[in-house]
Amino acid sequence: xxxxxxxxxxxxxxxxxxxxxxxxxxxxxxxxxxxxxxxxxxxxxxxxxxxxxxxxxxxxxxxxxxxxxxxxxxxxxxxxxxxxxxxxxxxxxxxxxxxxxxxxxxxxxxxxxxxxxxxxxxxxxxxxxxxxxxxxxxxxxxxxxxxxxxxxxxxxxxxxxxxxxxxxxxxxxxxxxxxxxxxxxxxxxxxxxxxxxxxxxxxxxxxxxxxxxxxxxxxxxxxxxxxxxxxxxxxxxxxxxxxxxxxxxxxxxxxxxxxxxxxxxxxxxxxxxxxxxxxxxxxxxxxxxxxxxxxxxxxxxxxxxxxxxxxxxxxxxxxxxxxxxxxxxxxxxxxxxxxxxxxxxxxxxxxxxxxxxxxxxxxxxxxxxxxxxxxxxxxxxxxxxxxxxxxxxxxxxxxxxxxxxxxxxxxxxxxxxxxxxxxxxxxxxxxxxxxxxxxx
Numbered sequence: 332x333x334x335x336x337x338x339x340x341x342x343x344x345x346x347x348x349x350x351x352x353x354x355x356x357x358x359x360x361x362x363x364x365x366x367x368x369x370x371x372x373x374x375x376x377x378x379x380x381x382x383x384x385x386x387x388x389x390x391x392x393x394x395x396x397x398x399x400x401x402x403x404x405x406x407x408x409x410x411x412x413x414x415x416x417x418x419x420x421x422x423x424x425x426x427x428x429x430x431x432x433x434x435x436x437x438x439x440x441x442x443x444x445x446x447x448x449x450x451x452x453x454x455x456x457x458x459x460x461x462x463x464x465x466x467x468x469x470x471x472x473x474x475x476x477x478x479x480x481x482x483x484x485x486x487x488x489x490x491x492x493x494x495x496x497x498x499x500x501x502x503x504x505x506x507x508x509x510x511x512x513x514x515x516x517x518x519x520x521x522x523x524x525x526x527x528x529x530x531x532x533x534x535x536x537x538x539x540x541x542x543x544x545x546x547x548x549x550x551x552x553x554x555x556x557x558x559x560x561x562x563x564x565x566x567x568x569x570x571x572x573x574x575x576x577x578x579x580x581x582x583x584x585x586x587x588x589x590x591x592x593x594x595x596x597x598x599x600x601x602x603x604x605x606x607x608x609x610x611x612x613x614x615x616x617x618x619x620x621x622x623x624x625x626x627x628x629x630x631x632x633x634x635x636x637x638x639x640x641x642x643x644x645x646x647x648x649x650x651x652x653x654x655x656x657x658x659x660x661x662x663x664x665x666x667x668x669x670x671x672x673x674x675x676x677x678x679x680x681x682x683x684x685x686x687x688x689x690x691x692x693x694x695x696x697x698x699x700x701x702x703x704x705x706x707x708x709x710x711x712x713x714x715x716x717x718x719x720x721x722x723x724x725x726x727x728x729x730x731x732x733x734x735x736x737x738x739x740x741x742x743x744x745x746x747x748x749x750x751x752x753x754x755x756x757x758x759x760x761x762x763x764x765x766x767x768x769x770x771x
Contacts, residue, residue, distance in 0.1 A: 337586050338623040340369035345407055354402040359391045373586030374555040387413050414620045422615040423598040433515045438534055439549035440561055441522035444577035448549045449519040450482035451611040461514040466506030467492035468499040471521035486608050500540045531568050538569045545572035552579040552588045559591035577603035659715040662707040703743050709733040
């Protein structure tokens with residue numbers, strides 16, 4: 332998960348408030364001190380931490396608690412709202428206009444993950460129905476075109492570049508001419524540092540010639556508060572329309588990058604959360620803060636399910652909810668989960684799961700599901716549809732065929748039985764059921 336150390340630390344601070352019977356001034360002050368410690372350890376700017384903690388303390392102590400709401404819940408709400416305000420009240424869209432070519436120019440310092448981010452953004456837009464193309468105008472770094480070309484082939488997006496041409500403006504204009512009729516064209520430029528005057532000048536020249544709809548700066552989430560200096564220098568040279576913070580998967584200094592960029596006033600529109608081409612998401616401050624605080628992010632989970640196109644016909648859905656769940660159905664869902672990404676990322680979107688389940692348990696869950704998929708593959712169609720026929724000899728055969736143990740097969744059958752019962756419970760209650768957790 333994004334900024335895991337910061338998130339788990341904040342979550343533990345809030346759990347203290349939930350456990351105590353009386354939330355008085357001393358409890359609020361202790362919470363604020365815990366929050367300050369967590370944010371400073373995540374490399375958030377000291378001035379910003381003090382401003383944020385002061386607002387939280389004042390509101391938590393002085394605001395009138397609404398009737399019927401426990402003070403502890405009000406305090407948590409204040410923390411959530413202030414952190415959200417700190418990062419931006421609401422998500423800001425990229426704003427692709429249909430019916431014409433939208434050009435986005437990506438800039439950033441060397442090693443920021445800009446080229447990979449260009450491919451991720453192309454994939455993100457492609458999945459949403461936009462006809463997207465890439466241009467490599469990086470004539471400075473050896474192998475830049477080859478890297479982007481390889482990524483473009485993986486996601487089936489066309490690319491334009493010319494390794495023999497040393498003028499990035501000519502490459503950019505040539506690519507724009509080639510991609511007439513496309514909805515979005517992403518222009519990847521050379522990485523540069525704020526003190527490299529010739530490259531900063533080159534960036535201004537490309538921007539003037541291309542006149543993109545927006546200049547997007549890619550910032551490495553691991554550089555911490557240095558992000559402020561770089562972002563301000565780039566913004567001074569070429570007005571930055573938005574920011575993408577890359578490499579936020581597990582960075583201890585990610586809080587510094589987020590807060591520093593937020594302080595410049597340029598909106599964060601996307602964050603990179605992993606290495607794969609689909610590991611990018613639109614930056615939604617309320618949702619992001621909810622995940623940091625361990626409140627979960629059901630909306631993200633729902634979107635991932637939709638993207639994976641898990642389609643269950645109404646007739647089958649009714650059968651499953653009535654307890655007529657087969658192992659073939661379970662296997663189908665395992666397959667769909669594969670396209671949603673690692674299970675640990677999926678579980679962490681559920682309220683309370685993110686920090687309640689230790690990382691090593693999540694790794695075990697990942698391995699367990701892989702094992703279960705192979706076990707189900709080793710069954711006959713009849714066994715998948717009617718698991719009750721699985722006697723000891725059949726279990727022994729399945730274990731041998733799947734390269735697992737009989738105990739593994741029996742564990743799968745136990746979890747399957749529990750899942751069937753859970754489905755019946757969900758139908759009776761007519762609401763999402765998280766009371767029992769599968770023993771992964």
